[in-house]
Amino acid sequence: MNAPVDLFALLQATKEHAEAPNLADYDRFLVWFSGGKDSLACVLHLLECGVPPAKIEIGHHLVDGRESSRLMDWPVTESYVQAFAKHFxxxxxxxxxxxxxxxxxLRENQKTAPVAFESEDGTVHEFGGDGGSENTRLKFPQTSADLRVRYCSSAVKIDVGARVLVHEPRFQQGKTLVVTGERAEESPSxxxxxxxxxxxxDLRNGKKVQRHxxxxxxxxxxxxxxxxxIIERHRVNPHPAYWIGFGRASCRTCIFSSPSGWAxxxxxxxKAFIPIATYERRFGYTIHRTKTVDQLADSGVPFECDARWITIADSFEYTEPIIVDSWTLPPGAFKESAGPS
Ligand code: SF4
Incomplete structure (x- = not known):
């Protein structure tokens, strides 16, 4: 007699199949890579799945842009990302x-600025900045799931990525798999x-342009x-923020920082904290609904850390190895990691 069919297992297997792409179908794999642990895991997983490194590219959004602003990000992040990519x-x-x-x-009766990106041929392309309406922000993004008020995620990441995909010529041909590191256990949304x-x-059925x-x-x-x-399996040295004790390697002064993060x-x-506190006073509008960043820092405790990692994180050149011989969990592992990136 045939064994009874386990309908639940069959349903699960079908669902999981629908949730996983056939990697052999794609011409290129673009990982939106922040330098944080989840983006490291994405790249390492692609490599473990047998995707050739030549087909993988890392795309990193510079939160502070390429001009003079140093308000938000860890200075070392760009160099860390480049060192990781070079190693692999x-x-x-x-x-x-x-x-x-x-x-x-700081937009005051202004349109949002154009997006710029490095192209395959080494040139920098610029798009946008001419559409949309002129309006005023003059306050920090709010710590909300609503992207209209938490505007940083869309303005400096999501929209930037979309411009790259729509305008960079290589994405207009063949099949591209865009890989990101969101995890279900991070938040209900x-x-x-x-x-x-x-x-x-995606525009695979487009009339003029087909973009798969x-x-x-x-x-x-x-x-x-x-x-x-997976980071341990490959002995990858994580971003210096984890060695300081942060649970995430997002912006150094992320709007979602905890009291101990601000402390x-x-x-x-x-020098990174004072401009944030100064802007809060200037705007008369704090990041947190009821507390200033100073009040938040007062209620937290600075992480105990090796001062060497502060110097490394605060520099523009990552000089530590990407692969370490004896790998250990950094102090930031399994620690508070509030908020999206
Ligand atoms: S890391 Fe924080 S501050 Fe930076 S873009 Fe994301 S949500 Fe905004």
Whole structure:
């Protein structure tokens, strides 16, 4: 007699199949790479799946742009991302909103700035800045799931990425898989994301232009332990922010920082903290609904860390190895990691 069919297992297998792309179908794999642990896990997972490094490219959004602003990001991040890409033999391109986060925040009867990105041929392309309406922000993004008020995520990341996909010639041909590192356990809204779907910039049935782009979140169901496990398997040295004690390597002065995160920046890197506190006073509008960043820092405790990592994180050149002989979990692993990136 035939064994009874396990309908639940069959349903699960079908669902998981629908949630995973056939990697052999794609011409290129673009990983939107912040330098944080989840983006490291995405690249390492692609490599473990057998994707040739020549087909993988890293795209990194410079939150502060390429001009003079240093308001938000870790100075070392761009260099860390480049060092990681170089070690694994991956192409690496930068993209940014001109003037970065700070210019967007200081808009006063102005349009949003154009987006610029490095192209395959080494040139920098610029798009946008001429459409949309003139308006005024003059306040920090708010710590909300609503992207209309948490405007940094769209202005310096999501929209920037979309411009790259729509205007860079190589994405207008063949099939591209865009890979990102959101995980369900990070937040209820991230839990709702699909693991695999056509990308919002996909235009595979377009009349004039056909652009085949899918989106894949390979670590969507992973736990943080699985993320650190793949980083350990490859002995990758994580971003210096984790060695200082942060649970995420997002912006150094991320609007979602915890009291101890603010206390750490104020204690060890006051030059990064003071401009934020000064802008809050100038705008008369704080990041947190009821507390200033100073009040938040007062209620936190600076992370205990090796001062060497402060110097490294605060520099523009990452000189540490990407691969380490004896790998250990950094102090930021499994620590507070509030907020989206
Ligand atoms: S890391 Fe924080 S401050 Fe930076 S863009 Fe993301 S949400 Fe905004």
């Amino acid at each position: 033999g991956l192409k690496c391109y930068m993209s940014w909103r001109k003037g970065g986060f700070e210019r967007e925040m 991230r839990a709702m994301y699909k693991a695999f779907e056509p990308h919002r910039c 782009i899918d989106a894949w979140r390979p670590v969507h169901k992973w736990t943080e332990a699985q993320v650190w496990a 750490t920046v104020r204690h060890y890197m006051p």
